[in-house]
Amino acid sequence: MKGFATKAIHAGQEPDPGTGAIMTPVFLTSTYVQEELGRNKGYEYSRVSNPTRTALEQNVAALEGGTDGLAFGSGTAAVDALFHLLAPGDHVVMSQNVYGGTYRIAKMIWEVYGLKFSFVDTTDVKNIEKAILPATRMLFIETPTNPTIEITDLAACASLAKRRGILSVADNTFATPYLQQPLSFGIDIVVHSLTKYLNGHSDMLGGLVVTSNAGVTERLRFMQKAVGGILSPFDSWLCLRGTKTLAVRMKQHCENADAVARWLAGRKGIDRVLFPGLESHPGHALAKRQMRGFGGMISFELGSLAAAAAFLRNVRLCALAESLGGVESIITHPASMTHAAVPPEERKRIGVTDGMVRISVGLEDADDIIRDLDAALHAAGI
Numbered sequence: 040m041k042g043f044a045t046k047a048i049h050a051g052q053e054p055d056p057g058t059g060a061i062m063t064p065v066f067l068t069s070t071y072v073q074e075e076l077g078r079n080k081g082y083e084y085s086r087v088s089n090p091t092r093t094a095l096e097q098n099v100a101a102l103e104g105g106t107d108g109l110a111f112g113s114g115t116a117a118v119d120a121l122f123h124l125l126a127p128g129d130h131v132v133m134s135q136n137v138y139g140g141t142y143r144i145a146k147m148i149w150e151v152y153g154l155k156f157s158f159v160d161t162t163d164v165k166n167i168e169k170a171i172l173p174a175t176r177m178l179f180i181e182t183p184t185n186p187t188i189e190i191t192d193l194a195a196c197a198s199l200a201k202r203r204g205i206l207s208v209a210d211n212t213f214a215t216p217y218l219q220q221p222l223s224f225g226i227d228i229v230v231h232s233l234t235k236y237l238n239g240h241s242d243m244l245g246g247l248v249v250t251s252n253a254g255v256t257e258r259l260r261f262m263q264k265a266v267g268g269i270l271s272p273f274d275s276w277l278c279l280r281g282t283k284t285l286a287v288r289m290k291q292h293c294e295n296a297d298a299v300a301r302w303l304a305g306r307k308g309i310d311r312v313l314f315p316g317l318e319s320h321p322g323h324a325l326a327k328r329q330m331r332g333f334g335g336m337i338s339f340e341l342g343s344l345a346a347a348a349a350f351l352r353n354v355r356l357c358a359l360a361e362s363l364g365g366v367e368s369i370i371t372h373p374a375s376m377t378h379a380a381v382p383p384e385e386r387k388r389i390g391v392t393d394g395m396v397r398i399s400v401g402l403e404d405a406d407d408i409i410r411d412l413d414a415a416l417h418a419a420g421i
């Protein structure tokens with residue numbers, strides 16, 4: 040299997056040997072009958088492993104070009120599992136505008152248990168180099184970032200991390216493996232919120248880690264078994280259904296977002312449009328090099344909280360909601376929603392303003408999305 044779309048449909052999935060069912064069954068079972076002491080068919084207890092979860096883990100691992108996948112109950116549970124690889128006193132260098140929930144785990148949970156974090160602008164690799172300390176054990180980047188849509192150089196980060204002997208992690212939720220494969224640039228670990236594009240239908244929560252590092256896999260399999268924050272069989276099945284159409288969905292997300300971004304950039308009253316597909320975006324050339332498309336996420340600036348609130352009150356087709364990556368267009372106010380856990384002064388430092396709005400451009404007709412945005416801007420007096 041070579042092509043991405045072929046892998047998306049088939050990797051990790053064989054017709055059911057008992058019935059020929061083409062779809063992987065939902066194995067709703069907690070345990071597995073053993074033939075005799077110490078003999079089983081590869082499954083013992085569903086916290087440790089479950090065939091539906093295994094199919095999803097292998098499917099996403101194949102899409103990312105990694106050896107192993109490990110599915111967790113949410114994206115944040117997957118991120119959290121990665122910090123269990125570290126020990127008190129260890130230091131992590133992190134992209135300064137990671138998802139607010141990732142920031143929250145770092146600051147409010149792991150710092151209490153003795154990990155240390157530096158949040159830096161990873162769009163310039165020199166900032167990462169400067170932040171590395173003798174105790175640094177992990178570099179954690181997000182590209183494109185949420186919600187400022189900044190691009191970080193995956194190859195440069197991977198080679199710096201290798202040189203300095205630290206584990207590199209990329210949150211690939213925004214791009215998906217269809218648009219970029221961090222492991223192919225030398226990154227050690229990819230983490231996903233499955234909740235977004237990989238599932239794609241806003242009907243489950245999940246997280247997944249992919250790696251080809253056998254030591255990391257062994258530790259994380261132990262975490263799944265010991266801590267148990269695993270993905271359920273039904274949610275695994277829902278996500279498997281989603282990954283089958285990832286290639287076609289991402290192509291259309293990219294096409295629609297490009298149309299919306301170009302329209303926004305030409306619309307009066309919009310101060311700044313952040314979309315890597317725009318030639319004016321500072322990360323445009325890098326995104327062109329390391330991604331096969333520019334994704335479906337756009338942030339733009341309306342100048343004030345009042346303007347953003349008035350606009351968001353008037354959208355009709357686009358849903359005012361948390362989350363992203365579903366077939367429907369979703370609009371978010373990062374400062375008060377996804378990034379509410381980030382203190383105001385830190386939000387200011389990283390450019391998450393009160394007037395910023397983020398849109399996950401869905402798969403509706405682009406003209407309908409644009410009409411809705413235009414009508415909401417007019418109604419808000421913009």
Ligand SMILES: Cc1ncc(COP(=O)(O)O)c(C=O)c1O
Pocket residue numbers: 113114115116138140141181185210212213231232233234244245246362
């Ligand atoms: C980039 C990114 N990583 C991780 C997460 C956390 O995922 P979940 O909501 O599935 O826990 C999110 C959620 O919005 C996200 O946007």
